[in-house]
Amino acid sequence: MAHGSPNKADSAAAHGSPLGAEEALATRQALGWPKETFHVPAEVRALCRRRTEELKGEYAAWQKGLQQWQRRNPEKAALWEEMWQRRVPVELGAKLLNASAGAEGATRSLSGRVIQQAAALIPALVGGSADLEPSNNTGIKGAGSIAAGSFAGRNIHFGIREHAMAAMMSGMALYGCFIPFGGTFLAFSDYCRPSIRLAALMGLQVVYVFTHDSILLGEDGPTHQPVEQLSALRLIPNLTVFRPADGTETAMAWNAALAKNQARRH
Secondary structure (H helix, E strand, O other), X not given: OOOOOOOOOOOOHHHHOOOOHHHHHHHHHHOOOOOOOOXXXXXXXXXXXXXXXXXXXXXXXXXXXXXXXXXXXXXXXHHHHHXXXXXOOOOHHXXXXXXXXXXXXXXXXXXXXXXXXXXXXXXXXXXXXXXXXXXXXXXXXXXXXXXXXXXXXXXXXXXXXXXXXXXXXXXXXXXXXXXXXXXXXXXXXXXXXXXXXXXXXXXXXXXXXXXXXXXXXXXXOHHHOOOOHHHHHHOOOOOOOOOOOOHHHHHHHHHHHHOOOHHHHO
């Protein structure tokens, strides 16, 4: 820790506080580095300029290839554009209501019905579950699954690893092209809380489907009973939390999540 610092190397003082101007200068001197606060060696600048010039041609060639592909494949090109814009229909709310409004059943089941309708309307929507799809009802029917060497599907089997699932969703949202969702039991939101918090701070459009949200849930014992998780999630800044009570509210919760960024785009 603090390699090169004459007075703070390998100490807690280098962990909990800045080195300070004097110690930073002493460290630069000990490492044989120039005294200026921010220094980029000339050879590094030259390398960056050279690589920039080299990659300009590669970038131009890629763009040319994309334009040629778009002209040859107008329908796929339209889909490409729709996905990269993550467009949703203006009438999305009304169409989602058709899937679940007035219907009876657990909200996780009603959510599953809304997902089918949303997936048919929004090509960018992809997602899955942390090995709980039959319970979460998060599968997109007839859409296939992502597998090694096969990426045409829209269902993702994240495995029993909620933190990794939420982190992957954030990565997909940052890359663009996708509106990702992931499901698990509400109690297990604790496992992915760090990624949820970061996604909220970054304002990412990701959708977490937390089911089995009753504190009376007893089939699997107290480890599955979400006593404080709902309140804890509502404390995270920039995270919108819905707990729908029926089919109508379930559809509108999904509508709010999917239409999150539309006003900004249009």
